[in-house]
Amino acid sequence: MNAEGRVYKATGIKLFWRMLLARAYPRFVSPIREKSWLFFETFLPLMATSAYVFVYKAVDAPPEFIGFVVIGGTMSAFWLNVLFGMAMQLYWDKEIGNLDAYILSPGPIMAILAGMALGGMVVAASRAVFVLVIASLAFQVTYTISSLPLLILVFLLTLLALYGMGMMFAAVYLAAGRDAWQINSLFQEPIYFISGFYFPVKTLGFWFAAAASIIPLTLGLDAMRQILFSGDPALGFLPVEVEILLLIVLSVVFLAVSQWALVTLERIGRRDGRIIERRR
Amino acid sequence: MRSSLAAFFSARNHRALRTFLTATWLGWRQEASWASAPVFALYLILRPLSSVLILVVMYSVITDGALEQPIFAYIYLGNALYILVGQLVGGISMAVVEDREHYQMMKQIHTAPINGYAYMLGRGIAKLLLGVISALVITGVGMLFFPLPLHPAAFDWPLLITSMAVGLTGIAALGVIIGALNMVIPRHIGSIGDAVAAALFLFTGAIFPLDVLPTWMQSIGFALPITYWLEASRRALLGPDAARFPTLAHFDDLALLQVLALGALGFVVVSIVVYRWAVYRAKANDLIDMDTSY
Amino acid sequence: MRSSLAIETRNLGRVYKIRHGRKSEPKELVALKDVNLEVPRGEFFGLLGPNGAGKSTLIKILSTLLLPTSGVALVDGLDVTRDMVEIRRRISLVSGGENSGFGFLSVEENLWMFARFYGLDSRDARQRIHEMLEIVGLADRKHTRIGELSTGLRQKMTFVRGFIPDPNVIFLDEPTLGLDVAAARDIRAFVKDWIRRYPDRTILLTTHYMAEADELCDRLAIIDRGQVLACDTPANLKRSLQQDTIYLLRVAPPDSKPAPNGTLESVPGVRQVTVAAGDGYSELKLRLAGDDALGNVLSHVAAQGSTLLSLEKREPTLEDVFIHLVGRGLSEDAPPNGAQGSDE
Numbered sequence: 001m002n003a004e005g006r007v008y009k010a011t012g013i014k015l016f017w018r019m020l021l022a023r024a025y026p027r028f029v030s031p032i033r034e035k036s037w038l039f040f041e042t043f044l045p046l047m048a049t050s051a052y053v054f055v056y057k058a059v060d061a062p063p064e065f066i067g068f069v070v071i072g073g074t075m076s077a078f079w080l081n082v083l084f085g086m087a088m089q090l091y092w093d094k095e096i097g098n099l100d101a102y103i104l105s106p107g108p109i110m111a112i113l114a115g116m117a118l119g120g121m122v123v124a125a126s127r128a129v130f131v132l133v134i135a136s137l138a139f140q141v142t143y144t145i146s147s148l149p150l151l152i153l154v155f156l157l158t159l160l161a162l163y164g165m166g167m168m169f170a171a172v173y174l175a176a177g178r179d180a181w182q183i184n185s186l187f188q189e190p191i192y193f194i195s196g197f198y199f200p201v202k203t204l205g206f207w208f209a210a211a212a213s214i215i216p217l218t219l220g221l222d223a224m225r226q227i228l229f230s231g232d233p234a235l236g237f238l239p240v241e242v243e244i245l246l247l248i249v250l251s252v253v254f255l256a257v258s259q260w261a262l263v264t265l266e267r268i269g270r271r272d273g274r275i276i277e278r279r280r
Numbered sequence: 281m282r283s284s285l286a287a288f289f290s291a292r293n294h295r296a297l298r299t300f301l302t303a304t305w306l307g308w309r310q311e312a313s314w315a316s317a318p319v320f321a322l323y324l325i326l327r328p329l330s331s332v333l334i335l336v337v338m339y340s341v342i343t344d345g346a347l348e349q350p351i352f353a354y355i356y357l358g359n360a361l362y363i364l365v366g367q368l369v370g371g372i373s374m375a376v377v378e379d380r381e382h383y384q385m386m387k388q389i390h391t392a393p394i395n396g397y398a399y400m401l402g403r404g405i406a407k408l409l410l411g412v413i414s415a416l417v418i419t420g421v422g423m424l425f426f427p428l429p430l431h432p433a434a435f436d437w438p439l440l441i442t443s444m445a446v447g448l449t450g451i452a453a454l455g456v457i458i459g460a461l462n463m464v465i466p467r468h469i470g471s472i473g474d475a476v477a478a479a480l481f482l483f484t485g486a487i488f489p490l491d492v493l494p495t496w497m498q499s500i501g502f503a504l505p506i507t508y509w510l511e512a513s514r515r516a517l518l519g520p521d522a523a524r525f526p527t528l529a530h531f532d533d534l535a536l537l538q539v540l541a542l543g544a545l546g547f548v549v550v551s552i553v554v555y556r557w558a559v560y561r562a563k564a565n566d567l568i569d570m571d572t573s574y
Numbered sequence: 575m576r577s578s579l580a581i582e583t584r585n586l587g588r589v590y591k592i593r594h595g596r597k598s599e600p601k602e603l604v605a606l607k608d609v610n611l612e613v614p615r616g617e618f619f620g621l622l623g624p625n626g627a628g629k630s631t632l633i634k635i636l637s638t639l640l641l642p643t644s645g646v647a648l649v650d651g652l653d654v655t656r657d658m659v660e661i662r663r664r665i666s667l668v669s670g671g672e673n674s675g676f677g678f679l680s681v682e683e684n685l686w687m688f689a690r691f692y693g694l695d696s697r698d699a700r701q702r703i704h705e706m707l708e709i710v711g712l713a714d715r716k717h718t719r720i721g722e723l724s725t726g727l728r729q730k731m732t733f734v735r736g737f738i739p740d741p742n743v744i745f746l747d748e749p750t751l752g753l754d755v756a757a758a759r760d761i762r763a764f765v766k767d768w769i770r771r772y773p774d775r776t777i778l779l780t781t782h783y784m785a786e787a788d789e790l791c792d793r794l795a796i797i798d799r800g801q802v803l804a805c806d807t808p809a810n811l812k813r814s815l816q817q818d819t820i821y822l823l824r825v826a827p828p829d830s831k832p833a834p835n836g837t838l839e840s841v842p843g844v845r846q847v848t849v850a851a852g853d854g855y856s857e858l859k860l861r862l863a864g865d866d867a868l869g870n871v872l873s874h875v876a877a878q879g880s881t882l883l884s885l886e887k888r889e890p891t892l893e894d895v896f897i898h899l900v901g902r903g904l905s906e907d908a909p910p911n912g913a914q915g916s917d918e
Contacts, residue, residue, distance in 0.1 A: 009740075189334075192330065234341075279618075
């Protein structure tokens with residue numbers, strides 16, 4: 001309470017941080033409250049990843065390729081989270097009536113999105129670790145890590161750029177109706193393909209891989225595999241240092257575009273009266 | 281005789297059929313409500329094309345492009361056929377979530393004098409039709425750009441039609457099972473039907489022969505009608521060119537169809553039981569019009 | 575200097591452009607037209623109007639969710655177009671029938687999350703949540719997941735949410751919509767108490783319920799087709815009809831159909847007639863120029879072959895004022911008209 005007996009309300013960075021953590025909170029607790037989520041988001045992706053491992057086994061692929069699939073399957077946890085838990089989330093929030101409460105709060109919606117991202121990352125990470133550990137043990141994957149700090153850096157940068165992209169999608173989908181869901185689904189498998197989730201992206205040729213690098217996972221997967229399976233000639237579409245630099249650029253661009261898109265959409269929404277309208 | 285025929289045809293007004301047809305119409309209208317036809321066409325083609333290209337690249341990078349090997353046709357066609365599983369299982373089960381949480385019409389459905397099972401089936405039919413289009417396109421791409429040994433004149437049409445009719449019935453029943461489970465659990469971030477279909481990829485020998493799996497996993501595959509449906513359909517399409525692997529080679533075509541029919545029947549029975557249980561449980565626990573609000 | 579007005583609109587207008595097909599020319603729908611309102615701080619102000627009158631459009635503009643297409647709107651002295659963020663720090667919006675929140679979080683967790691969106695300290699938030707829940711009788715449900723609450727209780731929680739950030743101005747958009755009598759009474763008691771305890775705060779209420787508006791509001795604006803038709807205290811509004819007399823007649827037509835009211839309006843001294851069908855009778859509400867006109871009316875009814883069942887003289891109510899100004903009852907839809915709002 002302040003001197004006038006009014007409730008103290010934070011502003012600026014403090015408000016941003018409070019909003020961020022408040023929106024992340026439901027994400028943190030949801031896997032504990034609804035345990036069925038855990039089954040569907042851990043065991044089932046593990047099975048899907050395993051299917052691709054057995055394809056390689058069926059054609060007698062060298063063992064490191066199985067490791068490539070395991071890493072792809074691990075990172076798919078984040079990709080699916082970004083697609084369905086991040087990009088779609090503002091749209092769902094609009095559907096269930098939370099969006100007007102976000103908009104009416106005095107802080108930036110970017111804080112809400114950042115909270116969703118943080119919560120989503122933590123939950124997806126638990127699934128990713130599950131897939132990584134079980135699949136690595138089950139298929140006896142051997143890693144030769146060249147630099148652990150570099151691996152952590154690449155991983156974090158990949159997530160930053162990836163969730164930045166998710167925020168951008170979230171802002172754009174806010175303007176869409178049910179089509180958002182369908183357009184969103186459109187991305188799932190094509191990105192598995194062009195980003196090289198189950199094979200080294202270098203296989204697709206330099207220019208194809210370069211174009212696919214707009215998706216942070218393309219660079220992130222290639223860099224992480226280079227560090228985890230150091231010296232494998234199938235890897236290295238670009239040197240790791242260059243990939244790190246590009247991931248930084250992507251992070252900045254996606255975050256800036258999403259900020260701009262949110263502000264623009266809110267302005268257009270207020271002008272046209274469509275800001276919180278549910279369209280079935 | 282005349283009157284029984286008339287009664288049969290007046291089944292147009294029968295509750296289950298009426299429900300099924302109306303739900304199919306609704307599903308189709310929903311699918312046709314895309315804002316942009318080109319995006320819709322991309323959706324139909326790009327997703328399945330990408331999934332098959334992943335396999336083509338995986339295969340090529342290891343075998344140095346030996347696409348004429350029978351195993352390539354096995355993988356390629358298995359993947360194309362499996363699109364129908366994803367669409368049917370995903371379509372039927374997702375409709376439950378959409379009806380409940382997006383359109384919020386679950387209460388109306390469950391208080392209307394309709395057959396709920398038929399409604400659920402019907403809601404997935406449009407997706408199946410779209411899946412057929414995708415599968416045909418992918419198969420066409422395979423014939424044009426990859427050396428798939430497919431010759432329509434040489435297809436074993438009776439085997440193909442029978443395996444499709446029986447197999448898809450079983451797969452639709454699986455969709456109802458997942459859809460019924462969706463009735464009693466909250467909405468998940470992704471589509472559970474899609475996730476189950478993706479997971480069953482592992483056990484059904486869709487993109488690799490069951491021989492590659494450890495024995496205990498093979499036994500799961502043998503228990504699923506999808507495994508026999510894929511094998512029978514591949515044999516019908518490829519004829520003598522179909523790769524034969526030890527696991528299913530000892531089944532002749534008739535035996536394969538018999539096992540498939542038995543499995544499909546089993547799935548239908550299970551789906552009816554699970555559906556009734558789910559409706560009961562949803563009503564007992566006030567979950568009919570649950571709003572996950574996630 | 576802080577403005578003495580909590581809400582002020584000057585010639586406020588809002589036009590929607592509606593397309594009926596993708597390629598058709600947009601059609602203009604006027605939702606608000608030249609709305610001029612002044613609501614001083616500390617006032618409980620009501621907006622009364624039928625569906626499509628423009629009430630929700632006005633609330634959306636004032637709560638920064640929608641931009642006006644003409645005129646000016648100020649909230650707490652700040653311009654809704656320019657000072658959006660600062661206004662949001664000072665206001666709250668509660669909409670009846672709203673179902674927001676996360677089903678798997680408890681009542682307290684949901685309210686805490688929204689309080690944090692407004693920048694409240696965790697401790698302050700929890701304290702206020704506890705106090706508010708006590709007042710509305712939800713304290714024992716603090717740890718219940720909102721997915722397990724009944725519609726009424728969930729709505730109560732949503733209602734409380736609006737008061738937790740300690741707003742200067744709160745917009746209540748049909749807050750008792752769909753609530754049972756007891757829950758609606760709790761809500762009304764809560765807002766009355768709130769404005770009594772914090773006399774410098776302002777409430778703007780939209781409602782369909784005349785009695786609610788009459789009971790709660792210091793002043794009321796009656797709005798229809800985007801225009802403010804009258805704005806005064808409920809007592810003054812009712813007083814404006816006191817030169818007229820209101821009679822309630824129940825008649826049983828011989829053929830059990832309502833009496834032909836069209837001709838009744840042409841009877842000398844009859845200013846307005848509304849008819850409601852009952853079980854085997856019609857209820858006619860008549861606004862007459864004076865008691866003298868009653869004789870003409872009764873003769874007319876008898877001439878039509880109808881039987882008079884009961885007759886009652888009544889003081890004008892807010893509903894009579896509304897019918898007088900709008901030309902129809904609150905529950906009756908407006909006739910199709912291009913100048914009608916589309917927001918509700």
